[in-house]
Amino acid sequence: MSQPVLALGCAVVTAAGCVWYLPALADLRAGADRPLSRRTAALACLTGWGTLAAVALVLLVTTGWGAPGAVVAAGGSATAALWTGAAVRRAGERREAARQWAQLPHGPLPVAAHRSRGAVTALVVAGPAAGVAAVTALLPALGHGGGHGPATAVVPAAVVVVPAAAVCLCLAVAARPTRAARPTRAARPTRAARPTAADRGRHPG
Structure with a gap:
């Protein structure tokens, strides 16, 4: 397969991948509103798709396969490292959330x-x-x-x-x-019945 055809294929796949990297970009722009693991995963997603776009550009301007291979190796390594870091952080966040939920006075879900x-x-x-x-x-x-x-x-x-x-x-x-499955509201406490005149006469004082 010639390099221009392969570059065109990489460009088309990159354009189709907007359903992944546009939400990832929104997560990064949200900043502290998103957990650190989610932002790291979004950065890994952008790195991977950016690597594919860079490969498409390198295939158009070069004639050999060394430069595209180097771009793939560098981008793939960075993406894998970011994904691994995001997975580790996500596991830590889940353990922390489980510990915090365990400290709350509530029972398990039905x-x-x-x-x-x-x-x-x-x-x-x-x-x-x-x-x-x-x-x-x-x-x-x-x-x-x-x-x-x-x-x-x-x-x-x-x-x-x-x-x-x-x-x-x-x-x-x-x-x-x-x-x-929705929790029902607690029943309101009923008011105590007021003593009648006959009760007052039956129980003086």
Whole structure:
């Protein structure tokens, strides 16, 4: 593969990688609002994508493979070192957060709160899957319906309505465990009943 073609490929991949390095740039600009591990990981992300962009430029201005190889080696080493540092800091931050949570006077989360996440994930995945299955089942009927009339008009409407109903039903069922997992407000203490005149007469003083 010639160097200009490879440079064009590196440039296209770098442009497509904006979904990664633009959020990383936002994390760096946030400064102290982001944890140190996240900022370090963002710097590693920018370093890696910057290395790819630099390789594209070097491939355009040089004829050998030594300079692009050196850029890849330097950028890859820096990216790996930054990623390793971010992982170490993230582990330390998690241990510190766990230690701080352990000092708070609270009990562990209920098991239902953890199960509800899995139920929501399963239902959200099952909804589109049921919609795709319904469309697959109804497409043959749509293809063979060559006539005209109310029966033929019902099939295209069913192709739209049945998958949408399946998705909405699964999302509605998935929303129920989420609301059930929320902590309820503590019941307000009831006021003590005031003694009546008969009680005062029965208990003088």
